[in-house]
Amino acid sequence: MLTVNGEDYQPHPGETVLDLVAGRIGRTLEPDGRPADGGRLGVAVAIDRAVVPRSRWQATELAPGQTVDIVTAVQGG
Amino acid sequence: MTDSTPTDTLTIDDTLTIDGVALPSRLIMGTGHAASHEILAKAVEASGSGLATVAMRRLKPGEGDRLFPLLSRLGQRLLPNTAGCHTAADAVLTAELAREALGTDWVKLEVVVDDGTILPDPPELLDAAKTLVGKGFKVFAYTNDDPVLATRLESLGVVAVMPGGSPIGTGLGILNPHNIELIASRAQIPVVLDAGQGTASDACLAMELGCDAVLAASAINLAADPVAMATAFRLGVQAGLLARRAGRIPRRSLAVASSPSEGLVTAS
Numbered sequence: 025m026l027t028v029n030g031e032d033y034q035p036h037p038g039e040t041v042l043d044l045v046a047g048r049i050g051r052t053l054e055p056d057g058r059p060a061d062g063g064r065l066g067v068a069v070a071i072d073r074a075v076v077p078r079s080r081w082q083a084t085e086l087a088p089g090q091t092v093d094i095v096t097a098v099q100g101g
Numbered sequence: 102m103t104d105s106t107p108t109d110t111l112t113i114d115d116t117l118t119i120d121g122v123a124l125p126s127r128l129i130m131g132t133g134h135a136a137s138h139e140i141l142a143k144a145v146e147a148s149g150s151g152l153a154t155v156a157m158r159r160l161k162p163g164e165g166d167r168l169f170p171l172l173s174r175l176g177q178r179l180l181p182n183t184a185g186c187h188t189a190a191d192a193v194l195t196a197e198l199a200r201e202a203l204g205t206d207w208v209k210l211e212v213v214v215d216d217g218t219i220l221p222d223p224p225e226l227l228d229a230a231k232t233l234v235g236k237g238f239k240v241f242a243y244t245n246d247d248p249v250l251a252t253r254l255e256s257l258g259v260v261a262v263m264p265g266g267s268p269i270g271t272g273l274g275i276l277n278p279h280n281i282e283l284i285a286s287r288a289q290i291p292v293v294l295d296a297g298q299g300t301a302s303d304a305c306l307a308m309e310l311g312c313d314a315v316l317a318a319s320a321i322n323l324a325a326d327p328v329a330m331a332t333a334f335r336l337g338v339q340a341g342l343l344a345r346r347a348g349r350i351p352r353r354s355l356a357v358a359s360s361p362s363e364g365l366v367t368a369s
Contacts, residue, residue: 029159049165066169067160068202075197093159095198096166099132099141100156101182101209101318 026090035086042081120239125151131318147331153177182209189229211243219269234258246280267297274303285311301337308341
């Protein structure tokens with residue numbers, strides 16, 4: 025079990041950050057983290073309060089006990 | 102008639118350069134409190150802004166990252182903020198997430214107290230500014246109307262200081278015009294008036310005091326007609342810049358007649 029955006033989450037075996045993000049935004053992502061639809065992706069991920077660069081999403085498997093935050097731009101300021 | 106060329110409000114140089122980037126407008130659009138993305142889009146277009154703030158928050162299920170492409174389509178460069186951060190550490194993490202998500206090293210740094218005023222917390226603000234400048238961020242520092250703090254921030258290497266006219270969301274306008282003018286007169290970097298504006302005359306005054314730009318959010322997005330208010334702010338900023346360049350008359354304590362005293366026909 026781990027925490028994603030403040031809620032408990034049970035990852036699938038071998039699930040990576042790339043898999044998690046793609047599922048949350050409902051878009052297919054290339055291995056380098058770019059959207060397959062050619063658009064831009066305004067999302068960032070931190071694990072245990074450290075940013076995981078997009079280029080490392082595919083290589084980063086989710087692990088029990090982690091705190092994962094997926095953020096995007098919202099209205100503000 | 103004189104030989105001098107009159108300044109045309111329509112051809113006034115409205116561009117502002119920050120960090121080597123020429124912005125098309127001196128009005129920066131805050132996106133907070135917009136009733137919908139659709140109304141926000143119309144207000145952004147009416148404002149003439151080329152730079153819009155966003156906040157970084159957890160992705161909500163089913164909502165996706167809609168605002169980012171919307172603002173990009175509108176030609177807006179993004180200025181992510183660290184709103185809601187009470188410590189330097191929180192602000193640095195938020196800035197790093199924004200850089201990763203949005204592909205910009207520009208950040209509006211807000212480190213504020215949690216006591217209902219949302220005023221900047223100076224020690225945490227200075228700490229965060231120093232760290233972020235060291236990490237290569239281009240920091241737009243939200244600060245209060247303190248000329249000393251503004252100078253300290255500039256010496257740390259921020260690219261712009263953003264003093265508040267009054268606390269965020271109050272609509273009280275510019276409570277200390279003297280301090281804002283002092284900050285603008287001393288700064289070698291752009292000064293952007295931020296926070297507290299209630300209507301377009303506040304933006305006009307900010308420019309008359311020597312600010313280089315204005316950031317408005319609540320005053321536009323919470324107005325009864327946000328699109329009309331965005332237009333008013335655009336014109337207010339232009340009027341203030343033009344008036345500043347035109348040079349106002351000095352203030353006097355006694356009246357000076359504007360009609361000649363000579364040649365007046367009197368009854369007695």
